[in-house]
Amino acid sequence: MSKSLLPQLPTGPAEPTERAPTDWTTVAMQKRIRRRYARERRFRFFGLAAVTLSAAFLAFLLITMVANGWRGFTRTDVALPIDFPASGIVVERAQLATRGADLALAGAGLENMVKSAAATAFGPGGEEVLSEHAWLRVRDAIKADPSILDRKITIDLPASTEIDQALGGKGTAAAEAAAAKLQQAGVLSRRFNADFLHESDSTDPVAVGIWGALKGSLLTMAVTFLIAFPVGVLSAIYLEEYAPKNRWTDLIEVSINNLAAVPSIIFGLLGLAVFLGSWSLFGYQFGPLLPRSAALVGGLTLALMIMPVIVIASRNAIKAVPPSIRDAALGIGASPIQVVFHHVLPLAMPGILTGTIIGMARALGETAPLLLIGMRAFIVTPPGGFTDPATVLPVQIFLWSDEVSRGFIEKTSAAIIVLLVFLLAMNGLAIYLRNKFETRW
Amino acid sequence: MTDTPHKMSARGVNVFYGNKQAVKDVSIDIDMDKVTAFIGPSGCGKSTFLRTLNRMNDTISSARVTGDITLDGEDIYSSAMDVVQLRARVGMVFQKPNPFPKSIYENVAYGPRIHGLAPSRAELDAIVERSLRRAGLWEEVKDRLQDSGTALSGGQQQRLCIARAIAVDPEVILMDEPASALDPIATAKIEELIHELRGRYAIAIVTHNMQQAARVSQRTAFFHLGTLVEYGDTDQIFTTPHEERTKDYITGRYG
Numbered sequence: 289m290s291k292s293l294l295p296q297l298p299t300g301p302a303e304p305t306e307r308a309p310t311d312w313t314t315v316a317m318q319k320r321i322r323r324r325y326a327r328e329r330r331f332r333f334f335g336l337a338a339v340t341l342s343a344a345f346l347a348f349l350l351i352t353m354v355a356n357g358w359r360g361f362t363r364t365d366v367a368l369p370i371d372f373p374a375s376g377i378v379v380e381r382a383q384l385a386t387r388g389a390d391l392a393l394a395g396a397g398l399e400n401m402v403k404s405a406a407a408t409a410f411g412p413g414g415e416e417v418l419s420e421h422a423w424l425r426v427r428d429a430i431k432a433d434p435s436i437l438d439r440k441i442t443i444d445l446p447a448s449t450e451i452d453q454a455l456g457g458k459g460t461a462a463a464e465a466a467a468a469k470l471q472q473a474g475v476l477s478r479r480f481n482a483d484f485l486h487e488s489d490s491t492d493p494v495a496v497g498i499w500g501a502l503k504g505s506l507l508t509m510a511v512t513f514l515i516a517f518p519v520g521v522l523s524a525i526y527l528e529e530y531a532p533k534n535r536w537t538d539l540i541e542v543s544i545n546n547l548a549a550v551p552s553i554i555f556g557l558l559g560l561a562v563f564l565g566s567w568s569l570f571g572y573q574f575g576p577l578l579p580r581s582a583a584l585v586g587g588l589t590l591a592l593m594i595m596p597v598i599v600i601a602s603r604n605a606i607k608a609v610p611p612s613i614r615d616a617a618l619g620i621g622a623s624p625i626q627v628v629f630h631h632v633l634p635l636a637m638p639g640i641l642t643g644t645i646i647g648m649a650r651a652l653g654e655t656a657p658l659l660l661i662g663m664r665a666f667i668v669t670p671p672g673g674f675t676d677p678a679t680v681l682p683v684q685i686f687l688w689s690d691e692v693s694r695g696f697i698e699k700t701s702a703a704i705i706v707l708l709v710f711l712l713a714m715n716g717l718a719i720y721l722r723n724k725f726e727t728r729w
Numbered sequence: 730m731t732d733t734p735h736k737m738s739a740r741g742v743n744v745f746y747g748n749k750q751a752v753k754d755v756s757i758d759i760d761m762d763k764v765t766a767f768i769g770p771s772g773c774g775k776s777t778f779l780r781t782l783n784r785m786n787d788t789i790s791s792a793r794v795t796g797d798i799t800l801d802g803e804d805i806y807s808s809a810m811d812v813v814q815l816r817a818r819v820g821m822v823f824q825k826p827n828p829f830p831k832s833i834y835e836n837v838a839y840g841p842r843i844h845g846l847a848p849s850r851a852e853l854d855a856i857v858e859r860s861l862r863r864a865g866l867w868e869e870v871k872d873r874l875q876d877s878g879t880a881l882s883g884g885q886q887q888r889l890c891i892a893r894a895i896a897v898d899p900e901v902i903l904m905d906e907p908a909s910a911l912d913p914i915a916t917a918k919i920e921e922l923i924h925e926l927r928g929r930y931a932i933a934i935v936t937h938n939m940q941q942a943a944r945v946s947q948r949t950a951f952f953h954l955g956t957l958v959e960y961g962d963t964d965q966i967f968t969t970p971h972e973e974r975t976k977d978y979i980t981g982r983y984g
Contacts, residue, residue, distance in 0.1 A: 532790065619820065621844060
């Protein structure tokens with residue numbers, strides 16, 4: 289190329305114009321600088337104060353819960369001597385090995401025998417010392433080892449709620465006197481109550497357990513996640529990547545944002561009407577579609593509730609994926625679905641999971657909508673499946689907090705601790721997954 | 730002009746964003762063995778026009794293209810054209826290096842993998858090595874193919890993007906200001922690379938840098954306000970432009 293028209297590049301900077309240097313030492317300037325630093329310090333102080341305040345509230349909550357709740361995980365046992373040969377109960381030994389064992393023992397008058405043994409050991413009114421379910425423990429002991437029927441044994445039986453409360457300093461005067469007497473006799477012992485973790489609801493606070501509600505929560509959360517996560521993420525992908533931008537998609541977007549703000553009890557009414565209601569159509573009677581009080585219905589209702597949250601969080605996460613990555617993939621001939629599944633979704637996953645955590649945590653703590661679909665039932669046996677009657681942890685807490693017996697106070701706190709541990713475990717898992725998916729840029 | 734058929738031809742191309750017309754009645758040919766440079770001031774429609782050549786404008790919902798663009802005589806805007814296939818044949822390198830946040834190997838292997846170009850692992854390895862060699866990056870990265878592509882320097886990232894584009898064996902490569910985000914040494918390497926790639930691929934490059942256009946291209950098109958002002962051999966455009974506007978732009982009177 290000859291004689292190019294391209295201009296020569298300039299070789300040096302242009303001459304700077306004259307300018308007086310700034311004087312930083314004047315009084316006004318110094319004052320301005322001091323004010324700026326003061327503002328800085330003030331802001332830092334307010335921030336620190338806010339954090340400290342929240343930390344204090346959190347600490348207060350945790351300390352109160354643990355202080356109230358730890359007793360809920362323990363129980364008081366009373367050592368009761370029983371002289372089986374002298375008690376006069378007759379049990380057909382051969383039946384103990386069969387399925388009829390429980391019936392045979394119940395028929396043998398064990399309950400009354402335990403009461404009279406207590407009266408013998410602790411004086412008149414001695415049966416008040418034991419939980420009304422105490423004889424069940426004796427039954428189990430006989431089933432485990434029938435040879436005890438031939439001798440005199442001492443067996444640890446659960447104390448009554450009154451005694452248990454009296455030991456915690458919250459009993460009536462009479463119960464406290466009785467408890468003090470028992471303590472002097474050295475028959476009381478406190479131990480970890482494993483039954484609390486694998487029993488279910490009961491009318492007697494000494495005999496209640498959290499397992500039924502915990503399992504109900506697990507089943508409900510499983511349904512919620514399996515419905516809300518795929519549906520929410522797929523909706524978000526469709527709306528973000530495929531849907532045309534027009535008045536209809538605007539309407540859908542507004543509706544989703546509104547749904548996220550709808551009070552949860554409304555979703556309970558929706559679940560009640562759709563899943564449990566019955567209606568007639570063209571002369572046919574339909575419904576109810578699903579069984580009442582079941583984890584399946586609870587899960588579906590909560591899924592409806594948190595789906596908008598997941599959709600909104602997922603859309604934001606998908607929007608935040610740099611368009612240059614989409615261009616890069618499209619530019620070498622990836623199809624739209626390959627762009628989404630190979631590039632956009634993996635990069636959006638941490639954000640999607642964060643939204644899902646928030647949604648699931650909200651669902652886990654939700655009570656109101658579940659009350660409406662019958663999950664406030666008195667559940668004595670843990671649900672065996674998704675369609676069995678069940679309750680969930682927050683509803684169980686609500687029910688126990690409503691009980692009259694004082695024994696339920698610490699059980700309520702213990703249930704709250706279980707709920708918080710469940711929540712922490714769930715969040716821990718989600719944070720682990722999020723970090724695993726996080727891409728280093 | 731030669732008598733051999735053009736690799737790509739654009740005739741009377743208009744591009745609209747909503748009601749705004751970004752490209753007005755542009756006709757250009759892109760030939761094998763040649764690098765065609767698009768120059769012009771910012772906002773003159775040269776990048777927009779480049780993106781019509783592999784239908785990347787389809788991703789912008791308000792964009793509308795009229796006119797004829799053919800690849801080997803085949804209308805790329807006809808309903809029979811498979812866009813995904815088109816983009817495999819007409820590759821693209823973007824202004825900002827945009828490697829996938831994956832390993833160097835995966836960046837290059839991704840295209841061949843989704844198009845099923847390598848039935849075995851050994852063949853895929855061979856494609857990756859060949860592409861990285863052609864992009865002049867092999868010697869620098871051969872010992873760390875599993876490192877993240879985003880950990881490379883800007884210039885290396887851009888060569889990785891070029892390697893990724895040529896791994897699917899395209900016929901045409903479109904480059905949208907491929908060196909504008911790079912330092913002079915990395916820019917020189919990219920320009921060298923364009924020289925080496927010429928002949929194997931038809932190349933169209935958008936650039937702000939007129940020295941660069943003069944160095945790497947054989948044909949130059951000057952765009953202004955959405956219209957194609959002048960289009961001819963690079964030597965002629967930079968020495969004896971026919972249009973006054975071209976001359977003013979090249980001599981730096983406006984831009």
